[in-house]
Amino acid sequence: MLENSRPLxxxxxxxxxxxxxxxxxxxSPLTWGFPAITAFTGLMTALERRLGSGSGIAFYAVGIICHEFEAQITSGGFTRAFHLTRNPVLHTGESAAIVEEGRVHLELTLVFDVEISDVHLEETSRCALAECIAGELAGMRLAGGSLMPALPGHRHRPRAPVLETIPDADDSRAQAKQFRRLARRWLPGFALVSRDDLMRQRLCELREECPEATVLDAWLDLSRWNSHAVESPEDKPGDPTSNVVWHTDPHPGWIVPMPVGYAALCDLQPPGSVRGARDQTTPFRFVESIWSIGQWISPHRLERLEDLLWEPEHDPEHPTASRLYRCRNRYQPPIERPESAL
Incomplete structure (x- = not known):
């Protein structure tokens, strides 16, 4: 936040x-691959704190577009293993216990929803602030990884950071035009959005077959490829010599399981009351991961900026929501028209 007032x-x-x-x-304990959304909202918070309240900018949400993904793994058939470091031996000569670490090289574009003060309304001031933020970010870590300078001769020439004011909410056409112009610069790439609607839809479908189905069943069902056997239509039903054809259920897009935040396991503990906590001046609470379903989608298929952004959400006053620390995304999938309307 800014000093004395909220950004305008x-x-x-x-x-x-x-x-x-x-x-x-x-x-998370159940997923691997792309870093968790909380790593990016945490980066956003850390960046805002580094800039300070006198910088004239405040951060509210972040969007992620991935251009390259290179997991540091060894692949053999259906098995994959992470490339692990070899730690020094103990003073006894024995090997130290290894906490498995997975690493990945990424190329990302980060999009932040911000508010700026009057001093940055001029283009020259905005460009200087954007360059300052990019320089500050270069000395930070993202999901434990190091931010590296652009490679010479890379297929994407280095682009300067962009800081633009968004047209008024009443001018939706200008907002859409600005977003389309920026989205074209993010190609080729894929944006990560939330698909909570698929979880609800799949849960209803499973409960039609099995009323005892749970949300976990729906999440696991969407997280894997499901195949089933179908008898060949040329053969008679029940014929032991009939051929079987295996069909794989299609997914509605590039669907992935993902952690979206944390749920509290206990009440908020006073600062310094929990032994071993890193920060003895901040209230402490034990939490566990919560999961949902996400989708990778090309930025040019998004209609508005809000479809891209992830915003941290916590309501300390609500009796139930006070125990949830969750990231929300307002992506709205396009409405499928019935075949009769085509």
Missing amino acids: HRAILVLPHLRVQNANAIS
Whole structure:
């Protein structure tokens, strides 16, 4: 936040084609691959704190577009193993216990929903602020990974960070035009959006077959490829010599399981009351991961900026929501028209 007052003008900050080396690829106890969304909202908070309240900018949400993904793994058939470091031996000569670490190299574009003060309304001031933020970010870590400078001769020439004010909410056409112009610069790439609607839809379908189905069953069903056997239509039903054809159920897009935040396991503990906590001046609470379903989608298929952004959500006053620390995305899938309307 700014000193003395809230920022006055909504803007969009784009940090294009960031190279991240050795980011954390183990995003939760049940998933691996792309870093968790909380790593990016945490980066947003840390960046705002580094800039300070006198910088004239405040951050509210972040969008992620991935251009390259290179997991540091050894692949053999259906088995994959992470490339692990060899730690020094103990003073007894024995091997030290290893906590498995997964790493991945990434190329990302980060899009921030921000508000800026009057002092940054001029283009020259906005460009200087964007360059300052990019320089500050270069000395930070993202999901445990190091931000690296652009490679010479890379297919994407280095682009300067962009900080633009967003047109008024009443001018939806101008907002859409601005977003389409920026989205074209993010190609080729894929944006990560939320698909909570698929979880609800799949749960209803499973409960039609089995009323005892749970949300976990729906999540696991969407997280894997499901195949089933179908008898060949040329053969008679029940014929033991009939041929079987295996069909794989299609997915509605590039669907992935993902952690979206944390749920509290206990009440908030006073600062310094929990032994071993890193920060003895901040209230402490034990939490566990919560999961949902996400989708990778090309940025040019998004209709508005809100479809891209992830916003941290916590309501300390609500009796139930006070125990949830969750990231929300407002992506709205296009409405499928019935075949009769085509």
